[in-house]
Amino acid sequence: MRPLVEPVLLAVTAAALLLGGIAWLAGWRDVAVSCWIAGTLSAVVPALAWVVHSLYRGRAGVDLLAVLSLVGTLWVGEYLAGALIAVMLSTGRFLDAAAQRRASKDLRALLTRAPRFARRKTGAAVTVVPLADVAIGDVLVVGPGEVVPVDGRIEGAAAVLDESVLTGEPLNVERAVGEPVRSGVVNAATAFDIRATATADDSTYAGIVRLAQQAGSESAPIVRLADRYAAAFLPVALVVAGIAGLASGSWTRAVAVLVVATPCPLLLAAPVAIVSGLSRASRHGVVVRSGGALENLGHAETLVMDKTGTLTAGRPVVVDVLPAPGHDRRDVLRLAASVDQMSPHVLAEAIVTEALAQNIPLSLPVNMIEHPGRGVVATVDGAQVSVGKPPAAAPDAGWARAAVNRASLDTAAIAWVAVDGRVIGAVLLRDPLRRSAPRTMRRLRAAGFTRLVMLTGDRAAPAREVATVLGLDEVYADQSPADKVTAVRAEREKAVTVMVGDGVNDAPALAAASVGVAIGARGATASSEAADIVLTTDQLDRLADAMDIARWSRHIAVQSAVVGMTLSLLAMGVAAFGWLPPALGALLQEAIDVAVILNALRALRSDPTTGLRLPRDTEEMLRRFDVEHDALRDALSLLRDAADQLAADTGESAIGALADAYRFLTEKLLPHEDREQNELYPALATPLGSGEATATMSRTHAEIHRLTDRIGNHLDLSRSVGEVQPDQIDDLRACLYGLHALLRLHFLQEEENYFTLVAPDAAGPVTDDRARRDQRGMQS
Known part of the structure; x- marks a missing residue:
C-alpha cells in the first residue's frame, strides 16, 4: 500500500497547511487551527506505523523524532508548527519512496521463458504433455528454436545447442549422441531427441529460478542514509529537550527544542540528493531502481563481473x-x-x-x-x-x-x-574484449573499487587472458550459475559487493549481490529484472559513470545532512534557553530546510573534480581519427603478408608484396600518423593537462617512421638486384613483423587512452559494422 499512502499523505498535509494559512489570513482563526490539527493528525498515524516497523526491524530511525515533534506540538498547542512538520515528514517520505521504488524482483522473465509443455515420444507417436508429467526415462522431441524442457541425454542424432542462457558464451556447441544436455538451453539446429534424466522440478533451469528467488530473499535490507544519521542525532535531541523542559519547568520550551530538532535535513536533503543522482544517472543511460542501491554503490569496494557480454562484446x-x-x-x-x-x-x-x-x-x-x-x-x-x-x-x-x-x-x-x-x-x-574495458577498469579503481573479480562459465585459458589484460585481482572460470551465487555471497561477506552481468545465467548472482548491475541493452530481461541498476546502453563504461554519480550524490547527501543537523543543533541551543518559540522555530527550521535542499540539488550536476571536458572541435577530431583507424587496421595485414611471403619466395612476388606494404605505409599510414602528431596531440595537451600525456605516443610515431624508412631501404636494395638477398631476409622480416605488432599496439593505446574520451553515442548510434571494427581492434 506504500505507493498509495505516501502520495495521499503528502496531498492531505499540504492541503491542510495551505487551507489553514488561507483561513488565518481571512481571519478565521478557529478554521485555521482545525486545518492544522487535521494535517498534524493525518501525519501522526502513518508516522507511528513507520516507527513501529523500524523498531520491529531493530532500528530507531528518523521517523521517531518526527513523531515526538508532532505529538509535542499538539500537546502544547503549537498547531502551525505541527502542520509544517507534517508536510516536511510526508514530503521526505514521498521522495524517499520515489528514490527506492524498484521493479519487481520476482524474475518474471525467467518464469515466462520456462517451457510449460513437452513433446513426449512413444513409439512413432508424439504427444504434447504438461511438463510436470515428464518422468525420468521419457523420450522427448526438441524442435528447432525450442527450449530443452528437462535435463537429459542426446538420442538418435547429434544436437547443436545455444547454451548462452546458462553459460553466457555466445558460440553454439555440438553435443553428440549420449552426451548430457541441460534444461534451459536452446536447440540451434534441427530437431533431436533426448531421454529425460530428471524431472522438471529437479532440472537445471528450475534450479536457476530457485537460486534467483532465494538470493533475492536473502539480500540484506538497505538502511537509509537518514536513519543512520538519526541514530546518533535522536538521543542528543531528546536529552537537550528533556534538560530544557526540566530546567525551565516549561514543556513548551522542550517542544520548541524538538521542533527545531525535527530532522528535516535528513527527511528531505538526503532523499533530494539521491533522487537528483537518479535523475542524472538516467541521462547517462543508467536506470537505478532504488535510492538505497545508489547509496550502496557509492561505498562499494568489490566489483564482480561476468566475462561474456560484460567485459567482452558478447558476439564473435x-x-x-x-x-x-x-x-x-x-x-x-x-x-x-x-x-x-x-x-x-x-x-x-x-x-x-x-x-x-x-x-x-x-x-x-x-x-x-x-x-x-x-x-x-x-x-x-x-x-x-x-x-x-x-x-x-x-x-x-x-x-x-x-x-x-x-x-x-x-x-x-x-x-x-x-x-x-x-x-x-x-x-x-x-569474442573480443570491449575497447573501453581497460580504461573502465582504471576508472572503477579510481572511483573506489579495491577488488575486481571475474566470474565466467568459459574455460580458464581465455578467462586468464582477459584478466591479464585488464589487471583483475581474481578469476573464477568454469562457473555454473550456482557457483556464481556462492562466489558472490563469499565476496559480499567481506565487503559491499557489486555484481555485473547480462544474461539469464547471471540473474541469481545479481540478486545475491549487495548491488546487482545488468547490461540490458541486448534484451537481457531476466538479468534486468534481478538487478538494482540497469545499463540501458551496451557500454560498460556507463558503470564507471554510475559509480561517479553514486559517490557524488552520496557526498552531497552527507554534506547536506551534516550541515542541516549542525544548524539544527545550534537552533536547539537557542530554543533550550527559551529564545525561540515553537512556531518561530518551525519557520527557522524551514529556512534550514531550504538551504540544505538547495545544496542537495547540486547532485543534479556532475562532480567538478571528475570527468574530462573536451572542446567540440577536439571531439570531432577524435572521431575522425577513430574512423581512420578502422580503415587502416584492415590494411595492416599487408605487412604480415609481405613477411610471410619472404619465407616462401624472394623473387618478384616477394618484392611486389613488399612494395604493396611500403606503399601503404608511405601513402596512407604515415600521413595519418603525422596528422595525429601535428593536429590531435597538441589539441589534447590542454584538456589532458600537459603535452607529456601524449609524449610516449609521439615516441612511437618516431619509431614507426624509422622502421618504415628501414623497410624502404630494403625495398630499394632488392629492386636494384631483382630479388631479396639472403642477408636481408632476417632483418626485413623482423622489421615487418615488428612494425605490424607495434602498429596494432599503438592503435590500441590511442583508442583506449584518447578515443574513449568521446562517448560513441555522442555522435549518433553506432552501426553494427562500426561496432565490429571496434571490437576487432582489441585483438593484439
Whole structure:
C-alpha cells in the first residue's frame, strides 16, 4: 500500500497547511487551527506505523523524532508548527519512496521463458504433455528454436545447442549422441531427441529460478542514509529537550527544542540528493531502481563481473583470415561469406559482417544445405563451397597446422573454407574484449573499487587472458550459475559487493549481490529484472559513470545532512534557553530546510573534480581519427603478408608484396600518423593537462617512421638486384613483423587512452559494422 499512502499523505498535509494559512489570513482563526490539527493528525498515524516497523526491524530511525515533534506540538498547542512538520515528514517520505521504488524482483522473465509443455515420444507417436508429467526415462522431441524442457541425454542424432542462457558464451556447441544436455538451453539446429534424466522440478533451469528467488530473499535490507544519521542525532535531541523542559519547568520550551530538532535535513536533503543522482544517472543511460542501491554503490569496494557480454562484446567477430598457399585472403572471405549469407549461425553472421565491412561483393549461393554441428555447403559460382569443419580430418599442411596453433593461442574458433573438397583457407573468430574495458577498469579503481573479480562459465585459458589484460585481482572460470551465487555471497561477506552481468545465467548472482548491475541493452530481461541498476546502453563504461554519480550524490547527501543537523543543533541551543518559540522555530527550521535542499540539488550536476571536458572541435577530431583507424587496421595485414611471403619466395612476388606494404605505409599510414602528431596531440595537451600525456605516443610515431624508412631501404636494395638477398631476409622480416605488432599496439593505446574520451553515442548510434571494427581492434 506504500505507493498509495505516501502520495495521499503528502496531498492531505499540504492541503491542510495551505487551507489553514488561507483561513488565518481571512481571519478565521478557529478554521485555521482545525486545518492544522487535521494535517498534524493525518501525519501522526502513518508516522507511528513507520516507527513501529523500524523498531520491529531493530532500528530507531528518523521517523521517531518526527513523531515526538508532532505529538509535542499538539500537546502544547503549537498547531502551525505541527502542520509544517507534517508536510516536511510526508514530503521526505514521498521522495524517499520515489528514490527506492524498484521493479519487481520476482524474475518474471525467467518464469515466462520456462517451457510449460513437452513433446513426449512413444513409439512413432508424439504427444504434447504438461511438463510436470515428464518422468525420468521419457523420450522427448526438441524442435528447432525450442527450449530443452528437462535435463537429459542426446538420442538418435547429434544436437547443436545455444547454451548462452546458462553459460553466457555466445558460440553454439555440438553435443553428440549420449552426451548430457541441460534444461534451459536452446536447440540451434534441427530437431533431436533426448531421454529425460530428471524431472522438471529437479532440472537445471528450475534450479536457476530457485537460486534467483532465494538470493533475492536473502539480500540484506538497505538502511537509509537518514536513519543512520538519526541514530546518533535522536538521543542528543531528546536529552537537550528533556534538560530544557526540566530546567525551565516549561514543556513548551522542550517542544520548541524538538521542533527545531525535527530532522528535516535528513527527511528531505538526503532523499533530494539521491533522487537528483537518479535523475542524472538516467541521462547517462543508467536506470537505478532504488535510492538505497545508489547509496550502496557509492561505498562499494568489490566489483564482480561476468566475462561474456560484460567485459567482452558478447558476439564473435572475425579476427583473421588465413589463406592456403596460392590463395587470396579476400577471395577466401568472399566465398565463405557468400555461403554463409543464408545461415542463421552466429559465426556465419560474423563472417558476412566482416566481408560487407570490407566492401567485398558476394555471390548468391544455391543448393545450400546446413549440416548441424558441421557447417554449411552451397554452390557458389559453379563450385561447391563448404564453411565450417573440414570435409575430412583437419588438413595436415604446414599452413593448416599453423592456423590450428594460432587459433589455440588466440582461443579462437576456426571455420575452414573448402572448394570442391579442398581446403583453401581458414577464418578465425572469437569474442573480443570491449575497447573501453581497460580504461573502465582504471576508472572503477579510481572511483573506489579495491577488488575486481571475474566470474565466467568459459574455460580458464581465455578467462586468464582477459584478466591479464585488464589487471583483475581474481578469476573464477568454469562457473555454473550456482557457483556464481556462492562466489558472490563469499565476496559480499567481506565487503559491499557489486555484481555485473547480462544474461539469464547471471540473474541469481545479481540478486545475491549487495548491488546487482545488468547490461540490458541486448534484451537481457531476466538479468534486468534481478538487478538494482540497469545499463540501458551496451557500454560498460556507463558503470564507471554510475559509480561517479553514486559517490557524488552520496557526498552531497552527507554534506547536506551534516550541515542541516549542525544548524539544527545550534537552533536547539537557542530554543533550550527559551529564545525561540515553537512556531518561530518551525519557520527557522524551514529556512534550514531550504538551504540544505538547495545544496542537495547540486547532485543534479556532475562532480567538478571528475570527468574530462573536451572542446567540440577536439571531439570531432577524435572521431575522425577513430574512423581512420578502422580503415587502416584492415590494411595492416599487408605487412604480415609481405613477411610471410619472404619465407616462401624472394623473387618478384616477394618484392611486389613488399612494395604493396611500403606503399601503404608511405601513402596512407604515415600521413595519418603525422596528422595525429601535428593536429590531435597538441589539441589534447590542454584538456589532458600537459603535452607529456601524449609524449610516449609521439615516441612511437618516431619509431614507426624509422622502421618504415628501414623497410624502404630494403625495398630499394632488392629492386636494384631483382630479388631479396639472403642477408636481408632476417632483418626485413623482423622489421615487418615488428612494425605490424607495434602498429596494432599503438592503435590500441590511442583508442583506449584518447578515443574513449568521446562517448560513441555522442555522435549518433553506432552501426553494427562500426561496432565490429571496434571490437576487432582489441585483438593484439
